[in-house]
Amino acid sequence: ATIDVKDMFFMVPLQEGNQDQFAFTWEGQQYTFSHLTQGYKHSLTLAHHALAQELKQVPLEGGVKIYQYIDDILVGGDQLMLVKTMHDKIIKNLEGLRLTIPPDKFQSPAAEVKFLGIWWKGSMACIPQDTLSALDQLRMPESKKELQHALGLLVFWRKHIPDFSIVAWPLYDLLRKGALWQWTPMHEEALQLLIFEATTHQALGPIHPSDP
Structure with missing residues:
Protein backbone atom coordinates (compact mmCIF):
# COMPACT_ATOMS: atom_id res chain seq x y z
CA ALA A 1 0.00 0.00 0.00
CA GLY A 117 7.78 5.32 -10.46
CA ILE A 118 8.50 1.60 -10.03
CA TRP A 119 6.06 -1.31 -10.08
CA TRP A 120 6.66 -3.47 -7.00
CA LYS A 121 5.39 -7.05 -7.24
CA GLY A 122 6.03 -8.75 -3.93
CA SER A 123 9.75 -8.32 -3.30
CA MET A 124 10.56 -7.71 -6.96
CA ALA A 125 10.82 -4.45 -8.90
CA CYS A 126 9.53 -4.23 -12.46
CA ILE A 127 10.07 -1.63 -15.14
CA PRO A 128 6.77 0.29 -15.55
CA GLN A 129 4.88 -0.30 -18.78
CA ASP A 130 5.01 3.39 -19.70
CA THR A 131 8.82 3.26 -19.51
CA LEU A 132 8.90 0.16 -21.71
CA SER A 133 6.57 1.85 -24.20
CA ALA A 134 8.83 4.91 -24.24
CA LEU A 135 11.85 2.68 -24.91
CA ASP A 136 10.01 0.87 -27.73
CA GLN A 137 9.19 4.18 -29.38
CA LEU A 138 12.65 5.66 -28.86
CA ARG A 139 14.21 7.06 -32.02
CA MET A 140 17.92 7.14 -32.61
CA PRO A 141 19.00 10.54 -31.16
CA GLU A 142 19.98 13.39 -33.45
CA SER A 143 21.43 15.65 -30.76
CA LYS A 144 23.04 15.56 -27.32
CA LYS A 145 19.74 16.57 -25.74
CA GLU A 146 17.93 13.61 -27.29
CA LEU A 147 20.73 11.26 -26.21
CA GLN A 148 20.52 12.57 -22.64
CA HIS A 149 16.79 11.83 -22.67
CA ALA A 150 17.37 8.27 -23.90
CA LEU A 151 20.05 7.56 -21.29
CA GLY A 152 17.83 9.11 -18.63
CA LEU A 153 15.22 6.42 -19.32
CA LEU A 154 17.82 3.66 -19.08
CA VAL A 155 20.23 4.68 -16.34
CA PHE A 156 17.75 4.08 -13.51
CA TRP A 157 17.67 0.39 -14.50
CA ARG A 158 21.41 0.03 -14.99
CA LYS A 159 21.78 -2.63 -12.29
CA HIS A 160 19.58 -4.93 -14.39
CA ILE A 161 21.54 -4.27 -17.60
CA PRO A 162 24.75 -6.36 -17.76
CA ASP A 163 27.90 -4.25 -18.16
CA PHE A 164 25.84 -1.06 -18.44
CA SER A 165 28.79 1.28 -17.88
CA ILE A 166 30.92 -0.50 -20.50
CA VAL A 167 28.18 -0.62 -23.14
CA ALA A 168 27.12 2.98 -22.48
CA TRP A 169 30.67 4.38 -22.41
CA PRO A 170 30.74 5.55 -26.08
CA LEU A 171 27.36 7.24 -25.56
CA TYR A 172 28.52 9.15 -22.50
CA ASP A 173 31.71 9.99 -24.39
CA LEU A 174 29.53 11.88 -26.88
CA LEU A 175 28.10 13.95 -24.03
CA ARG A 176 31.47 15.20 -22.79
CA LYS A 177 31.86 18.95 -22.71
CA GLY A 178 33.30 20.12 -25.99
CA ALA A 179 32.78 16.76 -27.73
CA LEU A 180 31.56 17.04 -31.32
CA TRP A 181 28.27 15.34 -32.14
CA GLN A 182 29.01 12.50 -34.54
CA TRP A 183 26.54 9.61 -34.34
CA THR A 184 28.08 6.42 -35.72
CA PRO A 185 26.99 2.76 -36.11
CA MET A 186 28.94 2.01 -32.91
CA HIS A 187 26.75 4.43 -30.95
CA GLU A 188 23.57 3.05 -32.51
CA GLU A 189 24.58 -0.52 -31.65
CA ALA A 190 25.33 0.46 -28.04
CA LEU A 191 21.97 2.17 -27.54
CA GLN A 192 20.05 -0.68 -29.17
CA LEU A 193 21.82 -3.19 -26.92
CA LEU A 194 20.91 -1.22 -23.78
CA ILE A 195 17.25 -1.08 -24.84
CA PHE A 196 17.27 -4.80 -25.67
CA GLU A 197 18.75 -5.74 -22.29
CA ALA A 198 16.21 -3.60 -20.40
CA THR A 199 13.22 -5.15 -22.18
CA THR A 200 14.70 -8.65 -21.84
CA HIS A 201 15.05 -8.16 -18.08
CA GLN A 202 11.38 -7.25 -17.87
CA ALA A 203 10.29 -10.20 -20.02
CA LEU A 204 12.28 -12.74 -17.99
CA GLY A 205 11.80 -11.11 -14.60
CA PRO A 206 14.46 -10.96 -11.87
CA ILE A 207 16.46 -14.18 -11.73
CA HIS A 208 16.80 -13.96 -7.95
CA PRO A 209 13.65 -13.15 -5.92
CA SER A 210 15.77 -11.10 -3.51
CA ASP A 211 17.02 -8.86 -6.34
CA PRO A 212 15.15 -5.56 -5.69
Whole structure:
Protein backbone atom coordinates (compact mmCIF):
# COMPACT_ATOMS: atom_id res chain seq x y z
CA ALA A 1 0.00 0.00 0.00
CA THR A 2 1.20 3.53 -0.68
CA ILE A 3 0.46 7.08 0.45
CA ASP A 4 1.44 10.33 -1.27
CA VAL A 5 1.22 13.21 1.22
CA LYS A 6 -0.07 16.06 -0.94
CA ASP A 7 1.38 19.56 -0.40
CA MET A 8 3.76 18.28 2.29
CA PHE A 9 6.18 21.19 1.86
CA PHE A 10 3.56 23.82 2.58
CA MET A 11 2.43 22.10 5.79
CA VAL A 12 5.78 22.28 7.61
CA PRO A 13 5.77 25.48 9.73
CA LEU A 14 8.81 27.70 10.08
CA GLN A 15 9.83 28.78 13.56
CA GLU A 16 9.12 32.45 14.11
CA GLY A 17 12.80 33.21 14.62
CA ASN A 18 13.64 31.81 11.17
CA GLN A 19 10.90 33.50 9.19
CA ASP A 20 13.02 36.59 8.51
CA GLN A 21 15.25 34.42 6.30
CA PHE A 22 12.25 33.80 4.06
CA ALA A 23 11.17 37.43 3.73
CA PHE A 24 10.82 39.07 0.32
CA THR A 25 9.50 42.30 -1.14
CA TRP A 26 6.90 42.53 -3.90
CA GLU A 27 5.82 45.86 -5.37
CA GLY A 28 7.09 47.73 -2.32
CA GLN A 29 5.31 45.47 0.18
CA GLN A 30 7.29 43.08 2.39
CA TYR A 31 6.08 39.53 2.91
CA THR A 32 7.45 36.46 4.65
CA PHE A 33 6.70 32.77 4.39
CA SER A 34 5.39 31.05 7.50
CA HIS A 35 5.85 27.52 6.09
CA LEU A 36 8.48 25.76 3.99
CA THR A 37 8.61 26.76 0.35
CA GLN A 38 9.12 24.29 -2.48
CA GLY A 39 12.02 26.25 -3.94
CA TYR A 40 14.10 26.31 -0.74
CA LYS A 41 17.24 24.17 -1.10
CA HIS A 42 16.73 22.24 2.14
CA SER A 43 12.94 21.79 1.86
CA LEU A 44 13.27 18.17 0.71
CA THR A 45 15.42 17.20 3.69
CA LEU A 46 13.31 19.08 6.23
CA ALA A 47 10.02 17.76 4.86
CA HIS A 48 11.38 14.19 4.88
CA HIS A 49 12.50 14.57 8.50
CA ALA A 50 9.20 16.13 9.62
CA LEU A 51 7.15 13.31 8.10
CA ALA A 52 9.52 10.67 9.50
CA GLN A 53 8.96 12.05 13.00
CA GLU A 54 5.19 11.79 12.56
CA LEU A 55 5.42 8.22 11.27
CA LYS A 56 7.29 7.25 14.43
CA GLN A 57 4.19 8.21 16.40
CA VAL A 58 2.15 5.45 14.72
CA PRO A 59 2.66 2.04 16.41
CA LEU A 60 3.77 -0.62 13.94
CA GLU A 61 1.65 -3.67 13.27
CA GLY A 62 3.48 -6.99 13.55
CA GLY A 63 5.49 -7.90 10.47
CA VAL A 64 4.71 -4.60 8.73
CA LYS A 65 7.47 -2.36 7.38
CA ILE A 66 7.28 1.33 6.46
CA TYR A 67 9.48 2.89 3.80
CA GLN A 68 9.49 6.64 3.24
CA TYR A 69 11.01 8.98 0.68
CA ILE A 70 10.19 12.65 1.32
CA ASP A 71 6.36 12.73 0.98
CA ASP A 72 5.88 9.20 -0.40
CA ILE A 73 5.19 6.25 1.93
CA LEU A 74 5.22 2.52 1.19
CA VAL A 75 3.61 0.11 3.65
CA GLY A 76 4.61 -3.52 3.12
CA GLY A 77 4.04 -6.87 4.78
CA ASP A 78 2.94 -10.47 4.25
CA GLN A 79 -0.49 -10.14 5.89
CA LEU A 80 -3.01 -8.11 3.88
CA MET A 81 -5.17 -7.12 6.86
CA LEU A 82 -2.19 -5.97 8.93
CA VAL A 83 -0.94 -3.84 6.03
CA LYS A 84 -4.44 -2.36 5.63
CA THR A 85 -4.68 -1.62 9.35
CA MET A 86 -1.29 0.12 9.31
CA HIS A 87 -2.16 2.00 6.12
CA ASP A 88 -5.42 3.27 7.64
CA LYS A 89 -3.71 4.26 10.90
CA ILE A 90 -1.12 6.34 9.06
CA ILE A 91 -3.76 8.13 7.00
CA LYS A 92 -5.85 8.83 10.11
CA ASN A 93 -2.79 10.20 11.94
CA LEU A 94 -1.82 12.47 9.04
CA GLU A 95 -5.36 13.73 8.57
CA GLY A 96 -5.35 14.56 12.28
CA LEU A 97 -2.49 16.93 11.46
CA ARG A 98 -4.73 18.56 8.83
CA LEU A 99 -2.77 17.01 5.99
CA THR A 100 -4.91 16.19 2.95
CA ILE A 101 -4.75 12.64 1.55
CA PRO A 102 -7.06 12.56 -1.52
CA PRO A 103 -8.25 9.09 -2.67
CA ASP A 104 -6.18 9.36 -5.85
CA LYS A 105 -3.03 9.87 -3.75
CA PHE A 106 -2.97 6.45 -2.08
CA GLN A 107 -3.10 2.83 -3.22
CA SER A 108 -4.88 0.28 -1.06
CA PRO A 109 -3.07 -2.95 -0.12
CA ALA A 110 -2.47 -5.15 -3.16
CA ALA A 111 -0.02 -7.72 -4.50
CA GLU A 112 1.53 -5.01 -6.69
CA VAL A 113 1.74 -1.24 -6.34
CA LYS A 114 3.53 1.64 -8.01
CA PHE A 115 5.96 3.49 -5.74
CA LEU A 116 8.48 6.14 -6.82
CA GLY A 117 7.78 5.32 -10.46
CA ILE A 118 8.50 1.60 -10.03
CA TRP A 119 6.06 -1.31 -10.08
CA TRP A 120 6.66 -3.47 -7.00
CA LYS A 121 5.39 -7.05 -7.24
CA GLY A 122 6.03 -8.75 -3.93
CA SER A 123 9.75 -8.32 -3.30
CA MET A 124 10.56 -7.71 -6.96
CA ALA A 125 10.82 -4.45 -8.90
CA CYS A 126 9.53 -4.23 -12.46
CA ILE A 127 10.07 -1.63 -15.14
CA PRO A 128 6.77 0.29 -15.55
CA GLN A 129 4.88 -0.30 -18.78
CA ASP A 130 5.01 3.39 -19.70
CA THR A 131 8.82 3.26 -19.51
CA LEU A 132 8.90 0.16 -21.71
CA SER A 133 6.57 1.85 -24.20
CA ALA A 134 8.83 4.91 -24.24
CA LEU A 135 11.85 2.68 -24.91
CA ASP A 136 10.01 0.87 -27.73
CA GLN A 137 9.19 4.18 -29.38
CA LEU A 138 12.65 5.66 -28.86
CA ARG A 139 14.21 7.06 -32.02
CA MET A 140 17.92 7.14 -32.61
CA PRO A 141 19.00 10.54 -31.16
CA GLU A 142 19.98 13.39 -33.45
CA SER A 143 21.43 15.65 -30.76
CA LYS A 144 23.04 15.56 -27.32
CA LYS A 145 19.74 16.57 -25.74
CA GLU A 146 17.93 13.61 -27.29
CA LEU A 147 20.73 11.26 -26.21
CA GLN A 148 20.52 12.57 -22.64
CA HIS A 149 16.79 11.83 -22.67
CA ALA A 150 17.37 8.27 -23.90
CA LEU A 151 20.05 7.56 -21.29
CA GLY A 152 17.83 9.11 -18.63
CA LEU A 153 15.22 6.42 -19.32
CA LEU A 154 17.82 3.66 -19.08
CA VAL A 155 20.23 4.68 -16.34
CA PHE A 156 17.75 4.08 -13.51
CA TRP A 157 17.67 0.39 -14.50
CA ARG A 158 21.41 0.03 -14.99
CA LYS A 159 21.78 -2.63 -12.29
CA HIS A 160 19.58 -4.93 -14.39
CA ILE A 161 21.54 -4.27 -17.60
CA PRO A 162 24.75 -6.36 -17.76
CA ASP A 163 27.90 -4.25 -18.16
CA PHE A 164 25.84 -1.06 -18.44
CA SER A 165 28.79 1.28 -17.88
CA ILE A 166 30.92 -0.50 -20.50
CA VAL A 167 28.18 -0.62 -23.14
CA ALA A 168 27.12 2.98 -22.48
CA TRP A 169 30.67 4.38 -22.41
CA PRO A 170 30.74 5.55 -26.08
CA LEU A 171 27.36 7.24 -25.56
CA TYR A 172 28.52 9.15 -22.50
CA ASP A 173 31.71 9.99 -24.39
CA LEU A 174 29.53 11.88 -26.88
CA LEU A 175 28.10 13.95 -24.03
CA ARG A 176 31.47 15.20 -22.79
CA LYS A 177 31.86 18.95 -22.71
CA GLY A 178 33.30 20.12 -25.99
CA ALA A 179 32.78 16.76 -27.73
CA LEU A 180 31.56 17.04 -31.32
CA TRP A 181 28.27 15.34 -32.14
CA GLN A 182 29.01 12.50 -34.54
CA TRP A 183 26.54 9.61 -34.34
CA THR A 184 28.08 6.42 -35.72
CA PRO A 185 26.99 2.76 -36.11
CA MET A 186 28.94 2.01 -32.91
CA HIS A 187 26.75 4.43 -30.95
CA GLU A 188 23.57 3.05 -32.51
CA GLU A 189 24.58 -0.52 -31.65
CA ALA A 190 25.33 0.46 -28.04
CA LEU A 191 21.97 2.17 -27.54
CA GLN A 192 20.05 -0.68 -29.17
CA LEU A 193 21.82 -3.19 -26.92
CA LEU A 194 20.91 -1.22 -23.78
CA ILE A 195 17.25 -1.08 -24.84
CA PHE A 196 17.27 -4.80 -25.67
CA GLU A 197 18.75 -5.74 -22.29
CA ALA A 198 16.21 -3.60 -20.40
CA THR A 199 13.22 -5.15 -22.18
CA THR A 200 14.70 -8.65 -21.84
CA HIS A 201 15.05 -8.16 -18.08
CA GLN A 202 11.38 -7.25 -17.87
CA ALA A 203 10.29 -10.20 -20.02
CA LEU A 204 12.28 -12.74 -17.99
CA GLY A 205 11.80 -11.11 -14.60
CA PRO A 206 14.46 -10.96 -11.87
CA ILE A 207 16.46 -14.18 -11.73
CA HIS A 208 16.80 -13.96 -7.95
CA PRO A 209 13.65 -13.15 -5.92
CA SER A 210 15.77 -11.10 -3.51
CA ASP A 211 17.02 -8.86 -6.34
CA PRO A 212 15.15 -5.56 -5.69
